[in-house]
Amino acid sequence: MLEFQSVSFRYPQDDYWMMQNLSFTIEDGAFVSIIGSSGCGKSTIFRLIDGLEVPSSGQILWDGVPVDAAHRAGAYMPQKDLLFPWRTVGDNVALPLEIRRMPKKEQQAQVDAMLQKVGLLAYRDRYPRDLSGGMRQRAAFARTLLTGSSLLLLDEPFSALDSLTKISMQQWLLGEWEREKKTILFVTHDVEEAIFLSDRILVVYDRPITHLVAYPIDLPHPRQRSDLKQEAIQNLKERLIQELGGGNRP
Amino acid sequence: MKHSAPAVIMAIGIFLVWQLVAMVINAPYILPTPLQILEKIWVLKENLFFVQLPATLQVTGIGLGISIVLGLALAMAMDRFPALERALYPVVVATQTIPTTAIAPLFVLWFGYSIWSKVLVTILITFFPITITVFDGLKSTKREMEELLTSYGASPWDIFWKLKLPTALPSFFSAIKMAIPLSVIGAAIAEWLGAQEGLGYFSKRMMTQLDGAGVFAPIVLLSVVAMVAVFIITKIEDHWITWRKDA
Numbered sequence: 001m002l003e004f005q006s007v008s009f010r011y012p013q014d015d016y017w018m019m020q021n022l023s024f025t026i027e028d029g030a031f032v033s034i035i036g037s038s039g040c041g042k043s044t045i046f047r048l049i050d051g052l053e054v055p056s057s058g059q060i061l062w063d064g065v066p067v068d069a070a071h072r073a074g075a076y077m078p079q080k081d082l083l084f085p086w087r088t089v090g091d092n093v094a095l096p097l098e099i100r101r102m103p104k105k106e107q108q109a110q111v112d113a114m115l116q117k118v119g120l121l122a123y124r125d126r127y128p129r130d131l132s133g134g135m136r137q138r139a140a141f142a143r144t145l146l147t148g149s150s151l152l153l154l155d156e157p158f159s160a161l162d163s164l165t166k167i168s169m170q171q172w173l174l175g176e177w178e179r180e181k182k183t184i185l186f187v188t189h190d191v192e193e194a195i196f197l198s199d200r201i202l203v204v205y206d207r208p209i210t211h212l213v214a215y216p217i218d219l220p221h222p223r224q225r226s227d228l229k230q231e232a233i234q235n236l237k238e239r240l241i242q243e244l245g246g247g248n249r250p
Numbered sequence: 251m252k253h254s255a256p257a258v259i260m261a262i263g264i265f266l267v268w269q270l271v272a273m274v275i276n277a278p279y280i281l282p283t284p285l286q287i288l289e290k291i292w293v294l295k296e297n298l299f300f301v302q303l304p305a306t307l308q309v310t311g312i313g314l315g316i317s318i319v320l321g322l323a324l325a326m327a328m329d330r331f332p333a334l335e336r337a338l339y340p341v342v343v344a345t346q347t348i349p350t351t352a353i354a355p356l357f358v359l360w361f362g363y364s365i366w367s368k369v370l371v372t373i374l375i376t377f378f379p380i381t382i383t384v385f386d387g388l389k390s391t392k393r394e395m396e397e398l399l400t401s402y403g404a405s406p407w408d409i410f411w412k413l414k415l416p417t418a419l420p421s422f423f424s425a426i427k428m429a430i431p432l433s434v435i436g437a438a439i440a441e442w443l444g445a446q447e448g449l450g451y452f453s454k455r456m457m458t459q460l461d462g463a464g465v466f467a468p469i470v471l472l473s474v475v476a477m478v479a480v481f482i483i484t485k486i487e488d489h490w491i492t493w494r495k496d497a
Contacts, residue, residue, distance in 0.1 A: 050401045051401070052397055052400065052401065072401060072403065075401070075402075076397075076398065076401045078394055078398065080394065082394055082395050082398050084395070084412075084413070084416065085493035086416040086419075086491075086493045095399070095402065095412070096402045098408075098412070099399070099402045099403055099404045099408055099412075100403070127492075127493060129493065147402055
């Protein structure tokens with residue numbers, strides 16, 4: 001379980017707080033999306049969880065252990081795929097294993113199994129330039145999974161994709177999550193994407209972030225895109241769009 | 251072939267103009283024709299290729315080798331330790347404000363006519379571009395990529411080896427390509443100012459004999475050597491760095 005306990009944070013160069021006394025909890029195995037306007041501090045939440053930034057006060061616990069540079073909680077997947085152009089797809093995916101000094105043979109076996117899982121085994125020896133946008137994101141996701149972390153921090157991973165690829169990647173991610181049962185924290189600007197993927201949406205309304213407003217998504221799994229047409233879901237979508245657009249806030 | 255055609259056409263054009271102008275001036279001790287220079291190279295081939303050229307290549311090779319090792323070491327150290335960067339960067343820049351032709355005779359005073367006075371001039375002239383270009387290459391590493399590796403638990407050594415080094419590799423090759431002609435120039439200047447052999451020394455000797463073609467002959471050889479070396483490095487670079495177009 002991930003817990004934020006009265007976390008406050010301010011970047012040293014800023015004269016304003018990104019968050020103050022923020023507390024929230026993410027249960028194991030949940031798929032939770034965080035939505036909010038640009039620059040509101042969503043990605044900062046990830047940086048704190050990943051130990052790249054240190055809270056000014058309060059603490060973040062992962063399975064009861066405080067998060068810091070030595071005990072990073074999640075596996076971070078940024079908006080850009082950040083595949084290294086000089087490495088083959090297989091070598092890119094193997095990066096977390098190399099850093100853990102895993103024996104080469106074992107690395108190879110794990111990489112092959114993971115690439116098989118994400119449908120990229122045929123591309124193991126190709127370079128990122130040979131992959132389409134969706135394939136690159138899948139390779140980046142495979143690399144994230146190989147960190148071995150049970151908490152995945154996905155920071156707008158599909159925002160740069162065209163709408164058709166985005167839809168297929170969302171469906172694919174949902175399938176992966178249903179199979180892997182990892183905890184996923186997903187940052188997005190896209191309300192529909194958040195509704196389709198998540199069990200719960202946490203909305204950031206203001207900066208500094210003092211609280212996150214939670215909206216449970218009452219949709220069964222496995223999900224289909226047609227589920228989004230349900231009246232209650234449509235109403236929630238409209239409400240969130242209005243609220244985030246500066247209209248009626250709760 | 252198609253790719254190099256404009257360069258070949260341009261070179262032929264320059265040589266044709268040069269040939270014509272030199273023929274019109276008709277003063278070979280001032281401006282020999284390209285054909286006269288080629289003829290001189292042919293006549294002096296044994297001395298030029300087996301005595302003077304090896305001497306210059308030795309100075310160039312040793313000087314460039316030391317510069318590469320020192321430049322890489324310093325660039326990596328400055329990248330790793332910002333305090334060292336703040337302390338050394340201005341010193342490295344200051345070395346370039348020293349006029350080479352002014353300091354070269356001093357090296358002859360210190361080291362005599364030995365190879366080391368010339369090697370030192372070559373190092374002085376090539377050290378700066380190698381250090382600064384490689385340092386800039388290391389600094390050009392994308393912060394997000396560095397953070398990604400950090401989030402995987404990478405050590406500074408992992409980050410250097412898996413990220414910074416490959417990122418800086420194109421800069422390293424650029425530095426070498428810049429340093430090769432400079433090393434040849436450095437060696438020739440040093441030989442011109444104080445040496446007993448080498449293409450620079452030979453060129454100066456021909457000058458005293460008012461032998462225009464003899465002055466040009468070693469210069470042509472130096473240019474060809476530098477161009478061939480740069481060509482070889484470019485080929486190695488193309489072979490190693492295949493990702494540049496989508497980096």
